[in-house]
Amino acid sequence: MPIKKDNEVLGAIELFTDAEKMDADMSLAIRIQESFVPQNTENIEFFYRPSTGLGGDMIYYNPPWVGIIDISGHGIAAxxxxxxxxxxxxxxxxxxxxxxxxxxxLENELKKFSFQNIYLTGVIGQLSEGVYRFVNMGHPSPINVTKKTLIETKNVIPVGFGFSEEYDESVINTHNLNDGNLLLYTDGLTEIKTKSGMLTSQGLLDILSPNDTTSTIYLKTLHLRAPGLQEDDITMILFKK
Structure with missing residues (x-):
């Protein structure tokens, strides 16, 4: 804050705040959130990299239920x-x-909290005997990594807008892992800024290899990313045969 007399700056006052306690609290919150990222299993890989210390992406794993959810927004609130x-x-x-x-x-339960301008997309389902049955709530379409193809899914409306219905079984999608490894991801992956623009789903497909892991996929996108910080959370689940 400048100290002035007759519009001439004579000096300044600078204020400092001890942020050690705040930093310790944030570090603890980050460790707590990371502890909810599941350990890899023989057939499933999990990957989570928030854009800041805390993120709104979420992996849900409660066998046989497993899925990925992207909360709108970033940081502490998300x-x-x-x-x-x-x-x-x-x-x-x-x-x-x-x-x-x-x-x-899920829509009905979240209505109780009266959130404003917060919604979520996601893919969630059940994995049993190599078959993943899932619903897609307005989320990016999964990818068959083995065949390098985008899987067209039947989608329902994202949760949080108040339009979810009591859907019938026609909204359920099915993928047999005998047909290829399945990748779920949040849009932070496909919206990475490269030197030629946004990566996009097609750009992701172009760099995939049949034997990719979540780590190799992330490293490949790092090589393409334009200089600067990661702007969005990146989360992946890879189902393997």
């Missing part, structure tokens, strides 16, 4: 919402709901 969504999903799934009923049940 991270808090993701924890609430995780708890809400645990409660809903404890009652063994039909798969097609999950978006409507």
């Amino acid at each position: 991270a808090l919402v993701s924890m609430l969504v995780r708890t809400t999903l645990d409660t809903i799934i404890a009652f063994d709901p039909p798969l097609q009923g999950l978006p409507f049940l």
Whole structure:
């Protein structure tokens, strides 16, 4: 803050705040969120890299239920919402709901909290005997990594807009891992800024190899990314035969 007399700057006052406690709290919050990222299994790889210390992406793993969810926004607020969504999903799934009923049940539960301008997209389902049955709530389409193809899915409306319905079984998508490894990802991956523009789903397909892991996919995108910070959370789940 400048000190002036007759519009002439004579000096300045600078104020400092001890941020050690704030930094310690943030570090703890980051470790807590990271602890909810599941460990890899023989058939599933999990990958999570938030754009800041905390993120709104979420991996849900409660076998046989598994999926990926992207909360609108970034940072602390989105991270808090993701924890609430995780708890809400645990409660809903404890009652063994039909798969097609999950978006409507989740919408109804989140209405109780009166969030404004917050919504979520996601792919969530059940993995059993090498077959993944899932619903797509307005999320980027999964990719068959082995065949390097985008899987066209039947989508329902993202949760949070208040338009979710009691859907029937026609909204359920099915992928047999005998047909290829399946990649779920958040749009932070395909919206990476490269020197020639946004990466896009097609750009991602172009760099994939049949034997890719989540780590090799991330490293490939790093090589393409334009200089600067990662602007969005990047989260992936890879189902392997």
